[in-house]
Amino acid sequence: MKSILSIDTSTSEGKVALLVDNSVLYENSFTSERSHNSQIFNPLEAALNLCERKPSLIVVGTGPGSYTGVRIGIAASLGISMAKGVKIIGIPSICSAETEKDIRSYSFVGDARRGEAFIVNVKDHELVSSTEIVKSDESLSDKINISLNSVYTFDTGIHSKAIKTKPSAVKLANLAYNIKESEIQRLSLIQPIPLYIRGPFITKPKKIGKTGPKTTSE
Structure with missing residues (x-):
């Protein structure tokens, strides 16, 4: 067992x-x-x-x-x-975030403090990119638009496209x-x-x- x-x-x-x-x-x-x-x-x-x-x-x-x-x-x-x-x-x-059932790849964003955010990519429950610190909302939006992935976060109000999860x-x-x-x-x-x-x-x-x-x- x-x-x-x-x-x-x-x-x-x-x-x-x-x-x-x-x-x-x-x-x-x-x-x-x-x-x-x-x-x-x-x-x-x-x-x-x-x-x-x-x-x-x-x-x-x-x-x-x-x-x-x-x-x-x-x-x-x-x-x-x-x-x-x-x-x-x-x-x-x-890597264990609750996501939609068929999602295999997604971007994850979060609060990096000091008025900045971070973004990292996850595929098949593994981190597949280095964590990147983003210094402005505009830069974060650019990164999210480029990735074309679903976007998840554990934080509130981090970005309008980010789905709150846990x-x-x-x-x-x-x-x-x-x-x-x-x-x-x-x-x-x-x-x-x-x-x-x-x-x-x-x-x-x-x-x-x-x-x-x-x-x-x-």
Whole structure:
């Protein structure tokens, strides 16, 4: 029996899901505008109780998103991983965004702070371009028009063509379920780190943060 615990706290709506043999056994969300630090524990406890407190794999959304939120999700995931001896991998939250069913490629835009935005392209649940900082609404519109993709965002009011959505813990777990075991082994050797667009330091995750994992099926 393969059980995958997924956690995403990159937005104000944190999510936890448990996938067992590719079926959703548990899914819950919790909202906090400031911190997921306390709200995350009850959903995690409920999910762990359904898999004998030791999932086969943990997958955590690495953002980009709330600076504090992403770190809380990763810290909680690492804590369970170390306590239970379970492998853990990170996948960018924007690769698990809720989209229309048949969408395979899309552009993702978001708030980069300082009056700027970012845009990045996603295809088959992988980041296929570098994150680009855009300094004006006009420049962002130009980038969106050039891409010809559907456009999604986790933010409100970022652009008129951007469809507001949110990350999915179930989709995150499904992505992990479809990764080859050899790839899981490789990714589990890389500690998940937040995918920051901008922060005190600009942090670029190793391989997984740039390209996302390779899956065996979509």
